Amino acid sequence: MRRAIAAALLSAFLLCTAAGAEYEAREEDAQDTVRAVIDEQIELMTPERFDEYIGEQSSILYGKRDSRSIIRSIVEGEGIGDAHDVLQRLWAAVQDELKSGMRLGAWLTAIALLCAAAGAFLEGGDAVGAASRAVCASAAVTVAGRAFMEAAAQGAASVGQMCGMVRAAVPVMAGLLLSGARAISATSYPVVIMLIAGITNEITVRLFLPLLYGYCALKAADCAFCSGRFQAVCRLLKNAMTWGLGLTFSVFTGLIAINGASLSVADGIGVQTMKFAVSSFVPVVGSAISNASQIVLGCAGLLRAAFGTFAAALCIGMCTLPAVRILCLMLVLRCAAAVSQIIGGELWKLYEGFADAAGLLLAMLAGTAILFIISVSMLCVRSV
């Protein structure tokens, strides 16, 4: 009896050890398979095409790295970079912007002070006084206008870059969807996204930005030299831009949501049908192939999530610094307007006008970034 028990225990121990070894071997094999599939799919994505988007703006946040290594590190769970470093770099950039913003604010306040001095010593209707006030107003237009144009150029470049990134990312996402057996999404989604992103980009760059610049020019001329003659036109332009931006972005978001929801159901049915067909109709090895397809689908889902994170991080990298700059400019202009109103004179209206324009520019930038992140997320959130 004892011998029988000892033999049974020994056999059980040997069996468990063998099973453990086999399990470890299987785990290693599975990991190797997953790694190989992921490497293969990363190569298929040709991530070099995104290197140009890790430009100056993004590399300030994430350091100088290539797209391939970033995607691989996201897949391996390392993330896009050390959060502490990223925050430190971001804080340094914000500090730089704040310093230059404070210098600009001091300059604008000095101009307002001089303008008030000119106005205080001279009567309102006096022609010489009006001439000297016009000189101060010209200085204000020059300084505030130049700062706004620099920020606007950076914002416009960022909007263009993000739309370019959407165009570059959509084919990759389509490929990942296709490798994840999301054939319907892979064929329909890129067409819709490309079309809508293209239209939004064109509307933003060709319509809203020129309108914004025109609004600034009119507002500056109105406040500095024309004493309120273009006030109604400025209001009209501002309202047109606000409504137009809201409408464009609402339509974009709605279309993406409707499209994503309908395609998701169709894809789910497609995947289930494929699994059933493979396991039922392929003789003997059907279930094995079906299981292998699970690995490929899982890897595709993993990579899609990783690519989504990468694209969203890149998008944030592209728009964070311009957004910080525009935000600082807006705050500085608002502060300068407040101080100028206390000092006296009409320059505060000019500063307020430029601050409103900076706010609209920030809305355009934020809207484009949010649309981009939404369109990428819509593809990433679908489970396999």
Place this chain on the structure above:
Amino acid sequence: MEVLRLVTVAIAGVSLTLLVRQHRPDLALLIAAACALCLCMWSMAALSHVLNASRRIVELSGADREYVLIMLRAIGISYIVRFASDICSDAGQSAIAHHIDTAGRLLILICAMPLFYAAVDILGALASGGA
């Protein structure tokens, strides 16, 4: 105290001018001009405080000194021109006063030309879509 001194000078100047005008109108004008000059000097001293504050702010901001100089010059010209124009008006020479005003405006325009060009450039660039 500064204000009291200022008001005293102004009232004394006006009273003296009114008293003297009845007998010697030529002297009355000179007294009025001297009084105005005194007040102008005081105003210049007050203005210099404002200008110093502006200059300090400008130094902090690291802004273009050329623009500041232009603005200071324009304010100075307009103040001097206004002073001269008022004396001419008091003397009953409105034509000369008007011409001084015009000359002052022209001087301001000439000295502020670079600033006007810069402002027009910026407005033009904004109107043409930031090009």
